[in-house]
Amino acid sequence: MIYFATFFSHFGAMRYKILCQQQQIVCRTMPVPRGLSSSCGTCVRCEERWLPVQGSDAEDLEQVAAWDGKTFTVVYHT
Amino acid sequence: MNTKKERIHIIVAGLIIGVISALLVFFGNPANMGFCIACFLRDTAGALGLHKAAPVQYIRPEIIGLVLGSFVMALARREFAPKGGSAPLTRFVLGFFVMIGCLMFLGCPFRMILRLAGGDLNALVGLVGFVLGILVGVFFLKKGYSLKRTYAMPKLEGFLFPAIQVVVFVLLVVAPAFIYFSEAGAGPGAKHAAIAISLVAGLIVGALAQRTRLCMVGGIRDAVLFRESKLLLGFVAIFLSALISNLILNVATDATYFKLGFEGQAVAHTDWLWNGLGMLLVGFGCVLLGGCPLRQLVLSGEGNSDSAVTVLGLVVGAAFAHNFGLASSADGPTSAGKIAVLIGIAVVALIGCLNTFKKKA
Numbered sequence: 001m002i003y004f005a006t007f008f009s010h011f012g013a014m015r016y017k018i019l020c021q022q023q024q025i026v027c028r029t030m031p032v033p034r035g036l037s038s039s040c041g042t043c044v045r046c047e048e049r050w051l052p053v054q055g056s057d058a059e060d061l062e063q064v065a066a067w068d069g070k071t072f073t074v075v076y077h078t
Numbered sequence: 079m080n081t082k083k084e085r086i087h088i089i090v091a092g093l094i095i096g097v098i099s100a101l102l103v104f105f106g107n108p109a110n111m112g113f114c115i116a117c118f119l120r121d122t123a124g125a126l127g128l129h130k131a132a133p134v135q136y137i138r139p140e141i142i143g144l145v146l147g148s149f150v151m152a153l154a155r156r157e158f159a160p161k162g163g164s165a166p167l168t169r170f171v172l173g174f175f176v177m178i179g180c181l182m183f184l185g186c187p188f189r190m191i192l193r194l195a196g197g198d199l200n201a202l203v204g205l206v207g208f209v210l211g212i213l214v215g216v217f218f219l220k221k222g223y224s225l226k227r228t229y230a231m232p233k234l235e236g237f238l239f240p241a242i243q244v245v246v247f248v249l250l251v252v253a254p255a256f257i258y259f260s261e262a263g264a265g266p267g268a269k270h271a272a273i274a275i276s277l278v279a280g281l282i283v284g285a286l287a288q289r290t291r292l293c294m295v296g297g298i299r300d301a302v303l304f305r306e307s308k309l310l311l312g313f314v315a316i317f318l319s320a321l322i323s324n325l326i327l328n329v330a331t332d333a334t335y336f337k338l339g340f341e342g343q344a345v346a347h348t349d350w351l352w353n354g355l356g357m358l359l360v361g362f363g364c365v366l367l368g369g370c371p372l373r374q375l376v377l378s379g380e381g382n383s384d385s386a387v388t389v390l391g392l393v394v395g396a397a398f399a400h401n402f403g404l405a406s407s408a409d410g411p412t413s414a415g416k417i418a419v420l421i422g423i424a425v426v427a428l429i430g431c432l433n434t435f436k437k438k439a
Contacts, residue, residue, distance in 0.1 A: 008164070008227030010219050010368075030304050031296075034084050038157040038380060040291045040309070040369065060227050 002067045003050035003075070006032050006043045012060020013042040020044065020051045036065055036072050052076070084290075085308055091286040092315025098279050099192050099316070100323030102140070103335065105271035109344030110196035112320070113140060113283065114189035115371035116180035117345075119389070120396035120405075121267050122246070125258050128397035131405075133265020135258040137250035139273050141375065142243040143280015148288040148379025149240040150281075157288075160236025162383030165225035168429055169367060169384050173391025174398070175422035176363040176371065181396065181405040182356030182419050183207075184346055186371045187294035187364070190357065191313065193346065195320035197338035200346050200353050207354030208361040212298045215365020218430040219303065223366065225433055228384060236381025239389075247277075266345055287376045294370040295361065345408065352411040352419065359422045366430055 007013045013029050020027040026047040032039050050064050064076040099112030111117060117134075124135030152158040180186045183204050185193060190208065193201035249257050250273065260267030270276065286292070290312060297310035324335040340348050347353070364370050367388055369377065374392070377385035399405040404415040 009224045011222050011224030012227070014220075014222065031300050031306050031308070034087075034291060035080075038152065038155075038288065038291065040293055040296050040373070042303075 001048065003046040003064055004033060004036055004043050004067060004072070005046065005050060005064045006037055006039065006062045007041065007060045008062055009060050010042045013044050015057070016051070016053065016061065017044050019053060019057060020046055023051055025049060025051055033072075050075075081308070085311055088290040088292065088308060088312040089315045091290045091292060092312040093319040095283050095286060095292070096195070096316040096319025096321075097323050098283060100195075100320050100327060100335065102271050102276065102279055104327055104331070105275050106269055107271050107276075108266040108269045109335070110193045110198060111185075111189060111266065111345060112192055113372075114185050114192070115141070115144075115375060116177055116186035116392070116396070117184075117189065117266065119177070119371070119392050120181065120400065123393045123396045124260075124267065124400065125250075126246075127256065127258055128393065129400035131400040132258075132267075133260055134267040134400065135260045136267040136270055137246055137257065138270070139247065139250060139276035140280035140283075142247045142250075143277045143282075144284035144287070144372070144375045145240055145243045145379040147281035147284020147286075148376040149284075151285040151288040152380040155289075158236060158381050160231040160233055160381035160383065161228045162231050162235060162387075163229040164227060164384050165433070166384055166387040168225055168433070169388045170391035170394075172363045172367050172426060172429060173374070173388040174395035175426055176360050176367070177392045177395025178399055178404060178415075178418050178422045179356045179359030179363065180371070181399040182411055182415050183353050183360070184406050187357075187360060188316075188370070188372050191294070191317050192320055193343070195317050195336075196324055196344070197336045198343040198346055199338070199340050200343060200348055200350070203350040203353045204357040207357035209298055210354075211358035211361025211363075212295060212365050213302065214358075214362045215430070216299060216302050218434050219299075219365065221434045223430055223434040225366075228382070231381075231383055235383050239378045239383070239386040284376060284379060287372060288380065291373075292376075293373040295364040296369060296373065298361075299365055347406055347408055347410040349406075349410050352406070352416060355419055355423070356406075356411075359419055359426065362423065362430075363426045366426060366433075
């Protein structure tokens, strides 16, 4: 499974990517897929698992959606 | 998540938008100005009496159409989402100075492409400045620039900007005495396609831009940040289809739609330094805003009140530019305009620095 985390700001995506990398989650930043949002911002694509965050780290996190190869399923939303 | 399909969508949208842009000139818009968000907001500001430059006063239905086209598409696809609260006044100031940069160059990024497609090589200098400005903006993004998050807003907040467009459209059609329109032959404001044609063109482009997230700044930004060329393809498609349409119109009609060179271009000047610096300011400011002026209009239609505030900044910037002699003309830039662009670059850089902080974690 692939997870896409979207954010309210580019900075939020950068910060989340660093947090994921610290937890050895394979991830990268990329433009938000059109099927997920009309926003043209930055998302973080996580392979196999995503990182739940809390407090100030969660401030910029908008949603996390799982991609099964066909459809997106929202697994977290603010 | 079909990337190939997304690419095809944006290329097709770009091709359609390029053709529409060329046809708008055929139907009466100024040369190389089928669309120009900066020029059209400036004309609308003049029509509403916010500036008194008689040659550039007309309520442009294309702007109204862009917002309403995006609005309808967003509603239809259940993507209309009122939100805002991300540093609105900062966005207003950025919008203000982006307009100062646009009116130094005489066009927004959209018109820059259309000027290139019309053979205006001055736009090539503008493109270099534009790319440099985007690179500076991307530097700040990489360093942690942020205007902080947006928040969900009440429905009314999202409906207001499209509603304002309807009111402005009524003013255009009714044309009461307090609305100013450039007299025939007075300048670019007097040149326009029929209202219905302009409105429909705006509606189509607005809907397509909402659907594809087309953005003149986003294309280059994503290519630099993520090596992702999707948005850039739309940019290229608009250029190619407008270029081919112009060449066809050149042959099929008596008017000139394509003229290669620097000299004698329509609504343009040849001062390379200030063409470049004007667009550098535009590229830099737009990256910090998160999108070009076209994208700001489209987002306003989707219910984003931050983008609506940015558009208001653009409008006020246009009014200032013409009230205080900051806007360039075919004769070249003004001294006041040069000072304003330098101040603009300094202010945008300051905003960038003050909103960039070290990454935590």
